[in-house]
Amino acid sequence: MSRNFHQLHLHLVFVTKHRDHLINDQLEKSLYQHLWVKAHELELFPIAINGTKDHLHLLIGIPSTLSVASIVKNLKGSSSRFANDFMGNQDLFQWSRGYEAFTVSKKDIPMIKSYIRNQNDHHKKGSVKSDLEF
Template sequence: MASTFTCLDYHVVFSTKYRKPWIHEEFCEELYQYLGGIIRAEQGCLREIGGMPDHLHLLVGIPPTIAVSDAIRILKASSSKWVNERSDRVAKFQWQIGYAAFTVSVSQRESVCQYIRNQQTHHRQRSFKEEFIELLERHQIEYDPKYAFEQEHVG
């Protein structure tokens, strides 16, 4: 019997490249299921997932054998490959370069799940940018606004 016991839950947030509204309703459930499969393949647990056409929120349990950055890299790389291999894609799908991840205690798990489930309601009142900055500030994460949101360069 192992003598190591962990409960490592993270609220993970990332957007599509340049916050393009690429997560269409007709395939978001499939995308959510695919992401859950990736997490399970890494011995993790998808506790909740939700989002908007331009970003996702996940509450994931990650095993201590994998770094959070590695788990998110695997999630993003595998899922973008899957989306781009779909026959209904017209533009190349990409996730943003970075992400945000916040630890979540068991006592806060249900409130984070509710927050993730209620994304449609939250975004009637504020943009993803406002939400993202609020999350960073609530978790006392220092950031430089010029790096928080990748800008598309045209021309």
């Protein structure tokens, strides 16, 4: 058999530097759209992107040829440049140095996708899952 088959999925969480509320209503949708497009450019398979004013969650399928560190470096670097350009190139937007990365099994994709899509509700109601947050 000469065929490779991979189903690798990651749940990533990025937090703004000092947990500053930098992801405002004007930036939010454009930032998520930028990350969606950038993920495709990196040959990733975005499934869900959402967050709050100080962090975001991404659920992506990844190829076996890319490391988690390189994926995060590309997504965080590209999105911070995008956010600063969007905000008038003031260099105010920064991600914190760290990140969280969780592997996700195929059977858990719908649950994680739903959790990500409902971020604002979880944070308003206090129903966040501490093992899925930064």
